[in-house]
Amino acid sequence: xxxxxxxxxxxxxxxFQELRAGGLGCVxxxxxxxxxxxxxxxxxxxxxALVRAxxxxxxxxxxxxxxxxxxxxxxxxxxxxxxxxxFLAGRIGYVELFADLGVRVAQLTYNIQNDVGASCYxxxxxxxxxYGREVVGEMNRVGMVIDLSxxxxxxxxxxxxxxxxxxxxxxxxxxxxVPHARNKSDALLKALAARGGVLGVSGYRNISGxxxxxxxxxxxMVARTVDLIGLDHVGIGSDLGRKVVDADLxxxxxxxxxxxxxxxxxxAANPGKQPPLEWFPDTTAFPGLAEALTRRGFDPTEVAAVxxxxxxxxxRQVLPAHPPxxxx
Amino acid sequence: xxxxxxxxxxxxxxxFQELRAGGLGCVxxxxxxxxxxxxxxxxxxxxxALVRAxxxxxxxxxxxxxxxxxxxxxxxxxxxxxxxxxFLAGRIGYVELFADLGVRVAQLTYNIQNDVGASCYxxxxxxxxxYGREVVGEMNRVGMVIDLSxxxxxxxxxxxxxxxxxxxxxxxxxxxxVPHARNKSDALLKALAARGGVLGVSGYRNISGxxxxxxxxxxxMVARTVDLIGLDHVGIGSDLGRKVVDADLxxxxxxxxxxxxxxxxxxAANPGKQPPLEWFPDTTAFPGLAEALTRRGFDPTEVAAVxxxxxxxxxRQVLPAHPPxxxx
Numbered sequence: 001x002x003x004x005x006x007x008x009x010x011x012x013x014x015x016f017q018e019l020r021a022g023g024l025g026c027v028x029x030x031x032x033x034x035x036x037x038x039x040x041x042x043x044x045x046x047x048x049a050l051v052r053a054x055x056x057x058x059x060x061x062x063x064x065x066x067x068x069x070x071x072x073x074x075x076x077x078x079x080x081x082x083x084x085x086x087f088l089a090g091r092i093g094y095v096e097l098f099a100d101l102g103v104r105v106a107q108l109t110y111n112i113q114n115d116v117g118a119s120c121y122x123x124x125x126x127x128x129x130x131y132g133r134e135v136v137g138e139m140n141r142v143g144m145v146i147d148l149s150x151x152x153x154x155x156x157x158x159x160x161x162x163x164x165x166x167x168x169x170x171x172x173x174x175x176x177x178v179p180h181a182r183n184k185s186d187a188l189l190k191a192l193a194a195r196g197g198v199l200g201v202s203g204y205r206n207i208s209g210x211x212x213x214x215x216x217x218x219x220x221m222v223a224r225t226v227d228l229i230g231l232d233h234v235g236i237g238s239d240l241g242r243k244v245v246d247a248d249l250x251x252x253x254x255x256x257x258x259x260x261x262x263x264x265x266x267x268a269a270n271p272g273k274q275p276p277l278e279w280f281p282d283t284t285a286f287p288g289l290a291e292a293l294t295r296r297g298f299d300p301t302e303v304a305a306v307x308x309x310x311x312x313x314x315x316r317q318v319l320p321a322h323p324p325x326x327x328x
Numbered sequence: 329x330x331x332x333x334x335x336x337x338x339x340x341x342x343x344f345q346e347l348r349a350g351g352l353g354c355v356x357x358x359x360x361x362x363x364x365x366x367x368x369x370x371x372x373x374x375x376x377a378l379v380r381a382x383x384x385x386x387x388x389x390x391x392x393x394x395x396x397x398x399x400x401x402x403x404x405x406x407x408x409x410x411x412x413x414x415f416l417a418g419r420i421g422y423v424e425l426f427a428d429l430g431v432r433v434a435q436l437t438y439n440i441q442n443d444v445g446a447s448c449y450x451x452x453x454x455x456x457x458x459y460g461r462e463v464v465g466e467m468n469r470v471g472m473v474i475d476l477s478x479x480x481x482x483x484x485x486x487x488x489x490x491x492x493x494x495x496x497x498x499x500x501x502x503x504x505x506v507p508h509a510r511n512k513s514d515a516l517l518k519a520l521a522a523r524g525g526v527l528g529v530s531g532y533r534n535i536s537g538x539x540x541x542x543x544x545x546x547x548x549m550v551a552r553t554v555d556l557i558g559l560d561h562v563g564i565g566s567d568l569g570r571k572v573v574d575a576d577l578x579x580x581x582x583x584x585x586x587x588x589x590x591x592x593x594x595x596a597a598n599p600g601k602q603p604p605l606e607w608f609p610d611t612t613a614f615p616g617l618a619e620a621l622t623r624r625g626f627d628p629t630e631v632a633a634v635x636x637x638x639x640x641x642x643x644r645q646v647l648p649a650h651p652p653x654x655x656x
Binding site for chain 1: 370376
């Protein structure tokens with residue numbers, strides 16, 4: 001089963017069809033970046049409507065068994081995720097409520113420090129807060145994936161250490177291969193791997209450098225990442241932003257926290273939306289990734305692990321065993 | 329099984345123990361009156377914590393089967409209810425989200441007109457709004473009890489007619505027996521009964537007049553109500569407010585909608601919290617209600633119907649057959 005650890009596309013029927021064409025068994029979608037409690041509920045309402053309208057193509061999964069069943073039924077399983085903890089509105093109790101509503105992945109911070117910890121772009125990182133430790137514990141309890149992709153180094157290390165369950169970096173690359181604030185230190189990646197976590201390697205141009213040049217270059221980055229942290233801990237997190245437009249990019253990068261232009265993973269010299277990768281314009285190109293891994297020397301078992309098997313094992317460990325009920 | 333169709337007590341362990349002592353199988357509790365979306369989520373968080381801390385006495389039920397199982401296990405089942413539709417924050421999609429979080433009863437309005445319809449205290453009642461019709465339909469779909477206790481006459485009639493499922497008046501009395509804005513016309517009660525609904529007869533002093541004088545007087549009101557709408561449609565809705573203090577009463581009556589003193593079901597001449605009924609100080613007195621009904625001439629089958637059987641049949645019809653899951 002092919003699994004994409006994170007996408008931030010503006011999903012619609014066409015993009016769902018691309019998931020099917022690419023043979024995707026499971027994708028984590030982004031339900032929000034800066035949205036508050038009510039706005040996040042609104043996002044869930046909108047996602048339910050979108051999924052119901054495309055029930056022949058996709059379904060929401062809340063357990064690993066559901067991912068497998070949805071895949072076996074010829075559909076793509078969607079994991080509902082937020083790229084920030086703002087949906088919690090500062091309430092520890094909302095971790096459980098949103099889990100009951102199907103949310104399965106949450107990044108602790110997006111691009112600026114919040115009540116949980118620091119982002120990868122903050123100049124100072126004071127680590128996981130007292131509330132942050134509670135959030136991590138509560139996410140462990142309800143079976144929500146802790147995502148550290150945009151999270152600061154110290155906060156991330158402390159989250160790895162504090163978490164009782166393996167944690168994820170759904171979409172980033174090793175900084176030792178591509179130096180960038182969004183990429184991750186070897187120390188963090190090794191700590192994550194030592195606790196059973198998974199890194200979703202991304203081809204996103206802004207954080208992939210020369211490895212974005214071709215599927216083979218990307219496969220080389222995967223191979224070097226496997227050398228660094230071991231085969232079991234490497235998956236894919238494309239960070240694909242199909243149909244993301246400038247207004248979306250502004251919302252992602254600036255949210256409501258600044259009046260100044262922000263470039264996110266870009267820069268003043270490189271301010272705009274990145275053009276699609278020629279070799280990965282959308283998820284229909286997923287089989288090509290497997291072929292590139294094969295050309296790079298991965299055997300079929302290894303290819304299967306990177307293309308989805310590692311994520312599925314991780315989800316089996318981290319997601320709850322049963323669908324949510326209000327009475328537990 | 330004894331069932332109380334509505335209480336607004338400030339529940340704590342002592343009050344849960346009273347439920348057990350009274351032999352209550354199920355009680356609908358009030359999670360909020362004027363609270364907005366986030367405040368209502370906060371209320372659910374608080375209710376979950378309270379119920380978990382008293383798991384030996386009470387559990388939340390989301391289906392009729394759960395009510396019966398919780399009762400069989402020696403606990404009291406709680407149905408989570410709101411006495412207003414403000415928790416929806418104007419969102420049709422929140423009916424389903426809050427249902428997924430366990431909410432099973434909602435009054436369409438509290439004491440002032442809202443986006444759904446008019447309350448029983450409004451001088452004009454323009455009926456169920458377009459949004460209100462959608463809310464009723466959505467409550468039908470997810471299996472949420474539509475409560476008309478504080479709802480205006482025309483809005484109520486239209487809700488009865490528009491609803492595909494039987495509806496409830498969880499706590500009120502026939503206005504033909506006790507004239508009061510909070511009590512219900514014969515026309516409304518008969519329409520409700522004709523569609524399979526249930527009225528919870530209350531002993532609350534402000535809306536019970538002479539029938540609040542004793543358990544036997546209350547039983548007489550029950551008998552006259554049965555004469556009016558039939559045995560199958562009469563249950564109990566005590567409206568009990570154990571440990572409700574003046575600040576609670578102010579919140580119920582004034583919410584945030586007025587700077588002036590409001591008396592709710594009371595009056596300027598009768599402004600305060602009503603003293604407890606000597607014959608019904610708390611739910612430990614429930615067996616006494618059954619005895620009073622027997623003295624009034626109800627046979628054991630009829631007593632059982634009024635004391636809980638009618639509510640249970642209603643819940644079997646209206647509540648969903650299965651506990652909520654995020655994936656349906």
